[in-house]
Amino acid sequence: MGSLQGQNVVVVGGSRGVGRSIVEAALGEGANVLAVARGAEALKELAWEASGVRTLAADATQDVAPDRVFAALQPDVLVICAGAFAPSACIQDQSWDDFSANWETDVKASFLFCRAALQGRLKPGSRVVLISSGAAFSGGPPNSGGYSGAKQMQMFLAAHSQKEADRLGLGLRFMALAPMRIMAGTGVGQRGISSISAYLGISPADFLASLSDVQTPADVGRAVVALAGGKVPGIAFTVSGSGLAAAA
Template sequence: MTETYFVTGSSVGLGRSIVEAALAQGHNVVATARNPAVLEDLAARYSGQLLAVRLDVTDAEGARDAVRQAVDKFGRLDVLINNAGFSGVGSIEDMPLELIEAQLSTNFLGAVNLTRAVLPTMRARARGRILLVSSIGARIATAGAGVYYASKAAVSALAETLALEVGPLGIQVTAVEPGAMRTRFAEAGSLQVSPFGPAYEATVGTTIGMMQSPEYNNILRDPDGVAAMILQVAALDDPPSRILAGADSFEMGIGSGDARRASDLHWEKLSRSATVEERLLSA
């Protein structure tokens, strides 16, 4: 069945791969980007299926207008894929507040803006799917990526809560948590490096040095596989509220969960001591 997809951050990388995959499957696609001109080649090949819209996801009114254009063009929206985002790396102490705010605004509030914009039309039809592209960073920690990972942890938490709120209304929600992809860091603007002090050379500096090495880009996965998986998730009858994407992401996610559980159990007595009843029982 032909459906209508709404994809943010469609100009490069994973977003572009999602758009191409959905079009190839015969779906209608509303592809948004700050510069939709980069989608002209796809518009020429899929003129009846593709609507390219200029959008800055941090603009809430712009998000609502883009959704109106989508419904006017195709009559409905079936799937929203919140993909727009970027990464800034550097120490939390030294990173400019503007870069911190920009990541939270684009990666998290941008997803909120689009989600709020599509919910009225999805509620009216009592059906729809919302996929939020998060990151394995929502489950692990890496020196230098604290703010980016914090924004993605917020996205995953949003998805879990939203699934509880709108699931009874016929709307399914999933956060997809991939590892690093080739174009996420290779494309201009996807990675911004913030200066950091010498105290962080061994931690933050090591992370950034790895990301900037020629070898690093060669080992990153191509986004096409993640895009194909996302379309499979969008077609599930009963999708999870969070799902890992990629073998490396799966291994890191499971390992992180095991380590967190072990830590919680190790500190169980101290944790329980915060409860009055537990203190009385141990007296």
């Protein structure tokens, strides 16, 4: 029997890349899984390839998104993995819309769902996992706009939400998970690899060769399953090729 047997797992941003790996990991552990994403076509492909997954096309940055998602499936585990591509231009060449893209998507989606949870929309015992990034620790390159700050804010948001949940006696668990290395084979990862290597003036292959202890999307999926079990103490975590660890 899987570790999430019979539990409801909702993955917002679950149609592709890391989100899809989280969906697949949860399905493998016996969960009832709802994948939420903007793109209906990507969700259709996921439903065809991942037997048993339920899907919902919704924009996680809309105020009504939590209502729509929770009406479709009330989660025991809620994973927020939705995110925008980081900018790929130097600061002086960005507009504010470019710079703030990850605040308007990654942070806003996390905020809306955490707010809904703190307003009593999730039952006691529910777990919320925000997918952040190692850029929250490293700061990222100067051509990535507000990406690193947005990912750090997700970690702050998990900590703030946990304090509020405890103060209100809601019985909820909030966590943030940061994959520490950029990952090839995902849309966000490929875009980031191209952008960073161009900024550094090296080839994508050379940039990838410079990285060590790189996690895979499947590693992230396994880390989320471990956190969803609710037995790993802490709020902020990292995952690398070496596995899951508490954030320093």
